Amino acid sequence: MIHTKSRWLLWVVGAVFLLLYPRLFGIYYSNIFVTFAIYALYAVSLNLLLGYTGLLSFGHAMYFGTGAYGTALALAHIEGLPLIPAVLAGFLAALLLSVCIAPLVVRVSGNAFAMMHLAFGQLMFVLALKLRHITGGEDGIGGFDIPPFSIPGVVSLDMTDPILFFYFAIAVIAGSLWLLWFFTKTPFGQIMVAVRDNANRVDYLGFRVPHTKAVVYVISGSFAGIAGSIYALFQNLVAAYDAYGILTSFVPVMMTMVGGVGQFFGPIFGAAIFGLLDEFTSRYTDRVELVLGLVLVLVIMYAPHGFAGFMTYLRMRWFAKKTA
Amino acid sequence: MDASAAMYVAQGIHGLAYGMILFLVASGLTLIFGMMGVLNLAHAAFFMLSAYFGYQMLAWTGSFWVALLVAPVVTAVFGILLEHFLLKKVHAFGHMGELILTVGVSLIILDGVKAIWGTESLPLSMPPVLEGLINIGGLQYPIYRLFIIAMALALLLILSLVLYKTRLGMVVRAAVADAEMVNALGINVPVVFMLVFGFGTWMAGVAGVAIAPILTVFPGLADQMGMDAFIVVVVGGFGSLGGAFLVSIIGGLISSYGVQFLSQYAAVLMFVFMAVALAIKPMGLFGERE
Numbered sequence: 055m056i057h058t059k060s061r062w063l064l065w066v067v068g069a070v071f072l073l074l075y076p077r078l079f080g081i082y083y084s085n086i087f088v089t090f091a092i093y094a095l096y097a098v099s100l101n102l103l104l105g106y107t108g109l110l111s112f113g114h115a116m117y118f119g120t121g122a123y124g125t126a127l128a129l130a131h132i133e134g135l136p137l138i139p140a141v142l143a144g145f146l147a148a149l150l151l152s153v154c155i156a157p158l159v160v161r162v163s164g165n166a167f168a169m170m171h172l173a174f175g176q177l178m179f180v181l182a183l184k185l186r187h188i189t190g191g192e193d194g195i196g197g198f199d200i201p202p203f204s205i206p207g208v209v210s211l212d213m214t215d216p217i218l219f220f221y222f223a224i225a226v227i228a229g230s231l232w233l234l235w236f237f238t239k240t241p242f243g244q245i246m247v248a249v250r251d252n253a254n255r256v257d258y259l260g261f262r263v264p265h266t267k268a269v270v271y272v273i274s275g276s277f278a279g280i281a282g283s284i285y286a287l288f289q290n291l292v293a294a295y296d297a298y299g300i301l302t303s304f305v306p307v308m309m310t311m312v313g314g315v316g317q318f319f320g321p322i323f324g325a326a327i328f329g330l331l332d333e334f335t336s337r338y339t340d341r342v343e344l345v346l347g348l349v350l351v352l353v354i355m356y357a358p359h360g361f362a363g364f365m366t367y368l369r370m371r372w373f374a375k376k377t378a
Numbered sequence: 379m380d381a382s383a384a385m386y387v388a389q390g391i392h393g394l395a396y397g398m399i400l401f402l403v404a405s406g407l408t409l410i411f412g413m414m415g416v417l418n419l420a421h422a423a424f425f426m427l428s429a430y431f432g433y434q435m436l437a438w439t440g441s442f443w444v445a446l447l448v449a450p451v452v453t454a455v456f457g458i459l460l461e462h463f464l465l466k467k468v469h470a471f472g473h474m475g476e477l478i479l480t481v482g483v484s485l486i487i488l489d490g491v492k493a494i495w496g497t498e499s500l501p502l503s504m505p506p507v508l509e510g511l512i513n514i515g516g517l518q519y520p521i522y523r524l525f526i527i528a529m530a531l532a533l534l535l536i537l538s539l540v541l542y543k544t545r546l547g548m549v550v551r552a553a554v555a556d557a558e559m560v561n562a563l564g565i566n567v568p569v570v571f572m573l574v575f576g577f578g579t580w581m582a583g584v585a586g587v588a589i590a591p592i593l594t595v596f597p598g599l600a601d602q603m604g605m606d607a608f609i610v611v612v613v614g615g616f617g618s619l620g621g622a623f624l625v626s627i628i629g630g631l632i633s634s635y636g637v638q639f640l641s642q643y644a645a646v647l648m649f650v651f652m653a654v655a656l657a658i659k660p661m662g663l664f665g666e667r668e
Contacts, residue, residue: 110474158657164473165417169612170656176605177649184642300601304481311478341493347485351464354479358471 072224076217084220088288090329091227096281097306097313097321098234102274104307105316106238107267108250110168112303113175116155117275119182119297121148121282123189126292129198137201137213141226141283148279152272160267163253172303179298194293213287223284230280235318237273246270250316301343308346312353314362323361384517389634395523397630398530402585403603404610404622405537406578412554412617413574416465416476421582422604423484428453428583429590429599430491433500442505442591450583457579461572484600492597499596502587526588533584534623541619550574554617606633609648613655615662625663 076084096118103109124147125140135143159170182189189195203222204210211218237243248256249266257263286292296302305328306321313324328346335345357364407421431449436442460483468475508525511518541547553560553567561567586599593599610629614621632651636644655663 104474110477112477158653165411165477165616166612166661168477169417169608173605173609173612173649173652177646177653180645180649184645307478307481315474341489343485344489344493347482347489350478350482350485354468354471354475354482355464358468358475 072228073221076220081216084216085288086329086333088220088223088284090325091224092281092285092288093305093309093328094322094325095227095230095284096278097309097325098231098318099274099277099281100306101310101315101318101321102234102238102246102270102277104310105320106243106246106250107270109163109267109271110307111171112168112307113171113173113178114274114278114306115298115300115302116171116175116178117148117152117278118282118285118302119178119292120151121145121279122286122292122297123182123195123282124148124279125283125286126195126198127188129201130195135201137203137222137287140201140287141280144283144286145276145279148282149272149276152275155275156268156271160264160271175298175303176300179294179300182294182298189294192294194291194297196291196293198290200287200290219288223288226280226284230277231322234273234277238318242266242269308350310360312349312360314360314364317360317362317366320360320362327361385638387514387517388519389638390631391519391523391527393631393634394627395526395630396633397627398527399585399589400603400606400610400629401623401626402530402533402588403582403607404614404626405534405619406581407607408611408614408617408619408622410575410578411611412619413550413557414571415473417473417480418575418578419477419480419604420460420484420487421480421579422600422607423487424453424457424579425582425586425603425607426595426597426600427456427487427491428586429502429595430495430500431583432587432590433495433502433595436502442503445502446584446587449587450580453583453586454576454580458572458576461575465575466568488597488600495595497597499594501594502590504591522591529584529588533581537619606648609652613652613662615664618662618664621662621664 075087079087096114099117100111100114103111103114121144123144125144128135128143129140155174159167162170183191185191200213200219202210202212203218211222213219213222238246245256245261245266248261249263253263256266282297289296309324309328310321311324312327313322314320331345331349332342335342339345353360359366403421403425407418410416410418410421428449431452432445435445435448439445464479464483465476468479504522508522510521512521512524513519539547541551549560549565549570553565553570557567557571560570585603589599589603606629610622610625613629614623614625629648629651632647633644636647640647
């Protein structure tokens, strides 16, 4: 175990690094980092379902997309809406959708759960394409004003400045990640893990399994909504394919698998690996999907516990040698 | 027959033809699932791959019939390779591993065909015998779609004869019910699995080549069909062949009449149908287990 004091030091170093990051690497790499952070939050929210509760969703994009559309629509239609309520609009939209869908899906698991989500996700995609007067169809909603981050009388930060936006996005995402991490450590979070391992036994112990699943489901969906909302602010454009497309649903699943399923930091590693992979393969080839597919097949064949599992394996070996 | 009645009948036959193609794809999917518990997300990619193979065969030999015979067999070989060298190895990690693996394979196939054949839609011409229209009671109807219906019905007949009248079919049905027990009885279940997987991809391959002259061959071919086939399997009940047949026909009719009457929302109708069916019977219409 890492000593408590050195753990604090690690946090401080991390925070200072993030604070200096835009100065050190410039705007281009700041934007790449924001994209990575958005996907990290999105994948962590998915891992709450996949890794902690054992529910695989192939339609998580519906919450990401709804969060993005929620924020974009609110900003496009409400004059003078401040920044925080705009993010809340995305969060609430995703929350509302997950509350509606949860009763339908918490009683199934495994393949049926995955397939129902594939179908619901596609339903949202088709609706976003067809309801042009609301969503703008394929072209999407773009060019809405990004309000400044302001506390009246104290500060007003212009969010169209990429560096200030970097700080805002990282703050919101880090805060959300911290909340999710905290959630997994609560007694309720422990029941959630128990549901994955043996749902029957949890049922016999007197905990209500469908209710537990429903709560986790709603939390997972709403935080995916926050990721989507930041995405909308970052891109200043939300279109059907990027928000609800099938690949948007598959990407967090792949990140979670590659990073390490069931470990809190796994999806974050996964998002980082995918970010780097995307950045470097797209420089050399157009066949990004082909590379993704190959990586997925190789990971599942040779490292089924992902990057985090590989790290645990290394650490175990290292400690085993030390004590021996 | 007056004009509107003719229109209804024509749309009905259109729906039947699409339903039959849907059944060819979905039956392979449901058979593989029922037998091995593997939800093959690369199934639709094989369907598309076979259409591309068919295009290539036609380009090389100039005969549609050769394409229809050879392309699905080549596709089935790919399916068997996938099952033998990849799927079998990840079986230990449960459904999650299989789902992720088949997603990976389908990404490779989808991007691979784009790399080899490009993204434009390629025409695949039908044989001269099946071109043109036939007169059914005053209704002019394309022969080719009737051919699709007849071919699918013939395949369905053969499939049910094999499944219910032969020893092999008995083994397959027994393995669906309890694979471990059948294995203990001295039957080589892994080989049966491999054959079923190959047969399932072959069916999808036949459907791919058969639909190519109507829709042309393009990378998006897998999307629509894959989604519809999954809906059929989910609504029909995982692993139920009869359910898959009935729901395929219903699905085909829904999409053809949907385009006629609610063209704006035709694409959503299948999902609405699924949502309603699952709300009433969560395990699917003919499903007993998950």
